[in-house]
Amino acid sequence: MNLLKHIRSLFEPVLAELAPDPAKVPDFVGMVKPAANAENGDYQANFAMPLAKILGGRKPQEVAKEIVAKLPPNDILEEPTVAGPGFINLRVKTAFLAKAVQQIAIDAKLGVEAVAKPKTFVIDYSGPNVAKPLHVGHLRSTIIGDALTRILRFLGHTVITDNHLGDWGTQFGILLFGYKHHRDATAFEADPVRELARLYVHVRGLFKKKDDEEDEAPIDDPVKQECQEETAKLHAGDPENVALWKLFMPACLEMLRPIYDRLDVKIDHAFGESFYNPMLPGVVDEMLAKRIASVSKGAVVIPNAKGVIPWTDEEMKKEEPPAIIRKRDGAFTYTTTDLATIKYRAETWNPTTMLYVVDARQALHFKTLFAQARRWGYESVEFQHIPFGSILGEDKKPFQTRRGGTLELSALLDEAVTKGSEKYEQSYAERKASGRKVPDLTPEEKADIFEVVGIGAVKYADLSGSRTSDYVFSYDKMLATDGNTATYMQYAYARYRSIFREGEVDETRFQISPPAVIITEAAERALAMQLLRFPEAVEAAAADYLPHLITGYLWDLAKAASVFYESCQVLKAPTPELKESRLLLVDLVGRLIRQALDLLGIRTVERM
Template sequence: MNLLTHLRTLFAPAVSAAAADPAKVPDYLAAVKPAGNPDHGDYQANFAMALAKAAGKKPPDVAREIVAALPVTTDIEPPTVAGPGFINVKFTPAFLARAVRELATDERLGLPVAANPRTYVIDLSGPNVAKPLHVGHLRSTIIGDALVRVLRALGHTVVGDNHLGDWGTQFGILLYGYKHHRDDAAFAADPVRELARLYVAVRKLFKQAGDDDEEGPTDDPVKKACQEETAKLHAGDAENVALWQTFMPACLEMLRPIYDRLDVKIDHALGESFYNPMLPGVVADLLAKGLARESKGAVVIPNAKGVIPQTDEEAKKEEPPAIVRKRDGAFTYTTTDLATVKYRMDTWKPDAMLYVVDARQALHFKTLFAAARRWGYDRVEFQHVQFGSIVGKDKKPFQTRTGGVVELSSLLDEAAEAALTKYEASYADRKAHGHDVPELTDAVKRDIAEVVGIGAVKYADLSGNRTSDYVYDADKMTATEGNTASYMQYAYARCCAIFRRENIDPGRFRTDPPAVILGEPAERALALQLLRFPEAVEAAAADYLPHLVTGYLWDLAKAYSVFFENCPVLKAPAPELRDSRLLLVDLVGRTIRRALDLLGIRVVERM
């Protein structure tokens, strides 16, 4: 059950009767939200002001009329009207107790199945496979995977598509490096490592350090040679195509261990090479339909407004058009992306395509989506799910000490080591204070550190609004206090320990739950928070914002901490109260585990 939906359903008849414009009723009901101050109630309805303005009445009077028109129910206490017409609502203890008891038997923990399920294609990760994954690929991978999991949890069909960079100038760099700088013995022994070395080595030969424009005009002889190798590959040169085919298995193997560590499972990995044969047809169709035109030897499509600037003055005022075929006959990322749209629509027929790509590509996607709609794909939702950059504690782009790009494997190793250091310190401290801590081998501790470290990286990314920059701080991320994965994982392990301590089977609280007693404020607050899980997940899915799930987890963890400190469980004063509290503990553990799983984060039962 979604508490928010339940309340809006209760208010709907009264609001509909009071609304002058029926079309605005959904907007009025959207003003029913969780109360900012729990002293005022569980939820608050703030639509009376808007209704009153339309009716020419005073907001408090309208609020009282709405309250008087509500159906008789034992689910909520009599609502109160406060201030300029706020309606404060509080659920009855009996309703909460009954709802929590029902929740205990629900394997889905209240998550609904969408009444009108949609099909989504989520474009995520998208690395350049010619080089090792680096820190810049982290956010698209993690955010995209979380959205796949959240939307699937609600019953939608989701296709995760990793649009690999496997055909561009990066392979010209590898081809040049292989032909001029390869170590045959090293390639035979470990092609993955040797190709990674060659990519870095050739990039270092570029005239300008940090030159990321691999495709632009250049007077750099090495870069020019790399571009020529790329052109030969695209033209079908037998030697280069054969080498590309030799490289690809090793390039893909570079990705596998990172995705395994991140527990990211991608449905399809269709790279640029897959779409390459389709590109001439895309341009021909755009020209035939009048959606593209020739300009200075190239073929271009209009900007999002449908304009192709013709003069220098227009070019200063308008966003640029996009090139789909260069003067030399080569195609562009825009061409490939349009071919991708067509293939996805023909193959999966999605209702929505989400592109989880950093904010710097906003103009590209704005132009792309407008072009796709003009091309006939105007009934699908296109969404650029953009995100900020990863920065260090100094708020500058996150780099190695030598100023290079941080490889993702190194970042994950560092996080796991930081987690191990923190865990061993915490373990020793708890043991010294007489806490009941399990005796664990070094291997088990390292396994725990891997789960905690990777979880820390992912949670830190997902716990902030995705549009903000992500500050990488290993010490802060692996802290066992505050809004971190470690804190959530520890709370889960603490739930498991309660049942393990007296060898209690949690299964009986799920198949035949006892009566729920909510006599203490901490019990009631925890029950309310448990019932809000569906609300958080549906909100995250609606706006493609995974941080709404982490925000929910933080509220749940705080409520559980207060409960744990104030409500003895195993030493409860009565058997029925003990069982009720054990049910709550079991639900907390289940909910934490499920919520973390939606974020792609694992748990451990002993810490």
């Protein structure tokens, strides 16, 4: 049950009666919100002020009082109070809280209801180039895309994920060149994945570097030119190169496996660029036939989002550029591939919505693409670019290795796991030395903790900031044990879980027959309130594709749980009934932390 929605629905009939324009009622209903300040209650309604104005300058306080008086009888809210310029302060009845908390205990989804009208989403994310290791640039797309997938599915939507692989690009030229000139035949036979990875790195090493800071070779680099020729031959259908491409592909896909496994990311499909390659001429023909595309300067272009193709130099300065779908030399572009992809996805899965979790820098590309795809015949599909900011180093410059190259994702994760393990071991030793309780852990359990903590830290850091802004990557900050971090949540989880071991309590029984919830202390009430807000957080996160609303919820939950845990004894509670009630609260905190982290793709451990 979504408590906020529930309360809003109480006001709806009253507002419908009062508001002159029925179309405005949902806006007013939406002005019931969580209280900004807990001293003012649990929720607050802010619609009296604007409503008073519409009603011809009545006094807001009077309007507020009238609404309160007309509120239907219910067992949810205490008598609302009117304060300040006309705020209506709402306090949920404690008895209702207690009952509602008991109810979510038997719900596997902890109060989150399936949406009334499930949508079908196709989500495009991650999109690595095969034959090339994943690097830091793929991190955000992969993590955010995976989190959104989990969140939308949790709400009951159908989500189809499709990894738009770069499997037809210049990186294959590098492999083809390497295979032809530098391969170790026995090594390839024994382990093609490893040998191809070696060849890729080896050939990249043969490129002349522009300077030490850049990973790019100059255009006139002889090795690079040969690689490009190999790519061109592949695209032209050269039998030898096509055969080699087919030979390489399974190994290339295999190279991606470990990193996705490690990130706990599963993507349903992987229709890459190569899959769409045969469809590209048809796309261009169709666009020309429908008179959407035109020939400009030897290339075939589609108009910008405003439907304009700038022709003169003057226009080009003012207008957004068109998008090229066939270059002067006859080659197609990624816009062409994206159009073919839209067509295929629309025809195959008939989705309501297509999401593209892609770097904010490609905003213009998607703006143009979506506008023309609508004209092309897909106006009923909701297209959404889900942009995100760049990852910056602590120097505020694009995140790179110390030597300036792009950092491989596996190395980044290794570093996070290593740093996490060092911190953990140090803390573990200190805790033990000062006589505190620490769990006895096998080396395997410890290794698992390090992995869970390290990967979790990277993901949580990425997801906890607002999606659209750039974020500064810092191992120290993400692995901090205090503050809004994965480590903090994971530790809190382990701590609360330990109560059941300590008290030899089988907490699984709470899911079948939860005890009555007794709320006496302020900390218990505040925690109960927070336990019930999970649906609000999940629904808000899904509505705007903002995972950080879930980390925000987690943080609020964790703080409420801390206060409760410090001020209320659980195992030594004054009465058996209170002990049961508090055990249930602790169990729910644990389940909520685990579930919320799971929606973000982050794991927990039972002991740490």
